[in-house]
Amino acid sequence: MSEQRKQWPLYEVFIRARSGLEHKHVGSIHAVDARQAVEHARDLYTRRQEGVSIWVVRSSDIVASDPGDAEALFEPAKDKIYRHPTFYSIPDEVKNL
Amino acid sequence: MYTQGLDSLGADCLHQATDAVTLEQRFQSKVDADDRIEPKDWMPDAYRQTLIRQISQHAHSEIVGMLPEGNWITRAPSLRRKAVLIAKVQDEGGHGMYLYSAAETLGISRDELLEQLLAGTAKYSSIFNYPTPTWADVGAIGWLVDGAAIMNQIPICRCSYGPYARAMVRICKEESFHQRQGFEIMMTLARGTPEQHRMAQDALNRWWWPSIMMFGPNDATSKHTAQSMRWKIKRFSNDELRQKFIDITVPQAEFLGLTVPDPDMRWDEATQHYVHGPIDWKEFEEVLKGNGPCNRERLETRRRAHDEGRWVREAALAYAEKQRARETQAA
Numbered sequence: 515m516s517e518q519r520k521q522w523p524l525y526e527v528f529i530r531a532r533s534g535l536e537h538k539h540v541g542s543i544h545a546v547d548a549r550q551a552v553e554h555a556r557d558l559y560t561r562r563q564e565g566v567s568i569w570v571v572r573s574s575d576i577v578a579s580d581p582g583d584a585e586a587l588f589e590p591a592k593d594k595i596y597r598h599p600t601f602y603s604i605p606d607e608v609k610n611l
Numbered sequence: 612m613y614t615q616g617l618d619s620l621g622a623d624c625l626h627q628a629t630d631a632v633t634l635e636q637r638f639q640s641k642v643d644a645d646d647r648i649e650p651k652d653w654m655p656d657a658y659r660q661t662l663i664r665q666i667s668q669h670a671h672s673e674i675v676g677m678l679p680e681g682n683w684i685t686r687a688p689s690l691r692r693k694a695v696l697i698a699k700v701q702d703e704g705g706h707g708m709y710l711y712s713a714a715e716t717l718g719i720s721r722d723e724l725l726e727q728l729l730a731g732t733a734k735y736s737s738i739f740n741y742p743t744p745t746w747a748d749v750g751a752i753g754w755l756v757d758g759a760a761i762m763n764q765i766p767i768c769r770c771s772y773g774p775y776a777r778a779m780v781r782i783c784k785e786e787s788f789h790q791r792q793g794f795e796i797m798m799t800l801a802r803g804t805p806e807q808h809r810m811a812q813d814a815l816n817r818w819w820w821p822s823i824m825m826f827g828p829n830d831a832t833s834k835h836t837a838q839s840m841r842w843k844i845k846r847f848s849n850d851e852l853r854q855k856f857i858d859i860t861v862p863q864a865e866f867l868g869l870t871v872p873d874p875d876m877r878w879d880e881a882t883q884h885y886v887h888g889p890i891d892w893k894e895f896e897e898v899l900k901g902n903g904p905c906n907r908e909r910l911e912t913r914r915r916a917h918d919e920g921r922w923v924r925e926a927a928l929a930y931a932e933k934q935r936a937r938e939t940q941a942a
Contacts, residue, residue: 520925520928521720521721521722522924522927522928524715541709541712541777541778541781542712542715543708543712544721546927546928546930546931547931547934547935550927550931557705558705558708558709561698561701561702561705561785562785578651580651581649581651581652581653
């Protein structure tokens, strides 16, 4: 095998805290393969019953939006306040709306 | 505290990024607004370098910090103490991993970070260069060293750099057990036989001053505090944190019936703070320079562990590669 400079790849770790909740990103971990990543994630991120399920995914497989595009991506939603219920004024006497 | 090398390293890189004025202004106003900086956001190079240095020193401290206590795992006085100590040392290893991951988001590899530690070019907290000759030292470390660490780390939970802040939230949650188990060991000894009481006092005598020094140099001599505060990497000055630590720890020592080894220590009614005697910064500098009681031993132990684990790391990777090759062949 090639010399020492070969790093274990990086995985991102997602944990479901308990059933009924979604998996949430908790951090990352180096491992030789996905199976080992799950084993190591268990030791590193669930020492205190933090979860009931673990997902791992190669960090290099994640496609992320560019912070530079944030304006183009997210700004248009800003002036569409009519998407929020508070946009509509309803008289106080009308209940359950 | 884990960042004491900041004052000696990289002073030149701190004021370079002036040409990207608008970017820098935008960055600073984000920081000022208590917004968080995330890995892919633009940041001044000096901010990045400062964080890499601080987070990696912090990570190295956790890793080297496993050694003084690990020394007592095989000799813990009961099965309960042993289970607790193993869990604590495992936590420290975990904290190192969280922090290395946070540092890696800034564009440095885990290998580079480890290399810096093993080559002796990176710093770690000098507190871990003191020896642990008795069981009481395990108590004193949990109580004082972890206590000081918590004091320093809680404000970092609000650090401007997201991944560092998030790692710190996780660490602080776990750290509180460390301090309490240490205090419990001290309490058991202090209330035990006269000999055990003496052991507890002796450990306090040896760990008090190094713990106080963990907060780093006095504000007047700490060069980069102002910049780190502007960047909201640091929220309180060294002296402020040191004072907070002393104010809460002295009454705890009194509760234990132990005496803080500072003849000048007194309560000041006017300021409602304890006033401590002069700190021997020469000792601090010596340990920092590598001349502490255990500097060489700690690094040698780390290097040996790294070298002896090499075949495991390589074999695991080779095995995974072989498995992958077989799967592609079969497909």
